[in-house]
Amino acid sequence: MNADLIVVGLGAMGSAACFQLAKRGAGVIGIDRYSPPHTLGSTHGETRITRQAIGEGEHFVPFALRSYEIWREIEAETGEDLLTVTGGLIIAGASGHSLHGSSDFLQTTIDAAVKYGITHRILDAAEIASEFPQFTIDGGEQAYYEDAAGFLRPEACVAAQLGMAEKLGATLRRNERVVRIEEDGNGVKVVTDRGSYTAGRAIVSAGPWVNELMPDAPAGLLKVYRQVLHWFDVSDAYESFALGRSPIFVWACGRGEDDFFYGFPAIGGRDGGIKIATETFRETTVPDEADRTVSAEEPAGLFSRYVSARLKGVGEKCLKSAVCLYTMTPNSNFVIDRISEKVIVASPCSGHGFKHSAAIGESLAELSLIARTTIDISPFSLTRFSDQKKRLSEKSIR
């Protein structure tokens, strides 16, 4: 089978790329080893935070803003509920706010909001306590509040974009694993466990499996970490944390690098729990060997470290947990670049990629079809890892 483009991996990034390519009239084959949305990669767990002023760096803001527009377009087209605006609170403790590669997450967020004219307010500790009494405030905190922040429903976003891509003529091959990508002067040949396909170009958006398709990538460029999401009992505090009353929040506690947790309103009603998580980077894993079970100590540890002293009335009982995988670059930035003349790789995770994924799909489509993008993707280039880029382009992609 032949196409203009083959997209390998149909999660957050691949589904967006397929939709945007098909929308532009390109012949697309999308291939996934499972049937997305699924629970084995990086794109599940009911919700993803979205915000417009991006504390990870202002170079992300155009992706976030454009993604808002695309999510709303897709909602209008499909009738699906993808983006819920709840307001968003970034709280920083008195002793530092380093997070996701940003040495001062709060200030970077504020600067980005000012630069892009994003509606926001700065709150001192007394104001946070008075406006958001569901949170216990020590006294030294500062916060940024953004009206437009909220959450996305990742599974619905993937399903909607794949559905629209198919409607527009894309061919989707589910439960088919790509084993290698060969490149010659004419294009690419994508070999799977069921056959092979040819196209002018390929986009590799394989999430935590990306290293398998780039075996020559330097060790350490993209590392995979197991993360866990927990839903705690909110029945005694439901009114305070209900959807419509409580914002999404990111709380940088300031006891060291990445000392933070984040959470959502209780979107599943009184008995649905409240989803809370942090990040851990103790050891790397690979997707097919990652431990998918969750021990009782994991939610208990999160509860005692972050929740019990800060979220009033949230119960220690953990209703459910989910294991999900981060693919990290050394500085929490993204990789969106060509790895050879005919193959583009998109690894925008580092724990904060979903909110940008609709616009990243658009940039991937532009890059592969017209070799330039409306949004500047140079900050996501592999040249930031310069010697690694050289080694990558010198070797074949398997």
Ligand SMILES: Cc1cc2nc3c(=O)[nH]c(=O)nc-3n(C[C@H](O)[C@H](O)[C@H](O)COP(=O)(O)OP(=O)(O)OC[C@H]3O[C@@H](n4cnc5c(N)ncnc54)[C@H](O)[C@@H]3O)c2cc1C
């Ligand atoms: C716990 C957690 C919380 C997060 N919270 C947020 C948040 O609040 N806000 C935010 O913006 N971002 C967040 N993120 C990040 C965001 O979810 C990721 O950036 C995004 O989901 C990455 O999507 P992806 O397309 O790269 O990977 P995936 O969605 O995992 O897609 C990769 C796809 O490739 C397929 N594949 C792999 N190998 C092959 C192969 N050989 N052949 C065929 N198919 C293949 C897989 O089956 C999979 O479907 C979070 C991530 C996690 C894990």
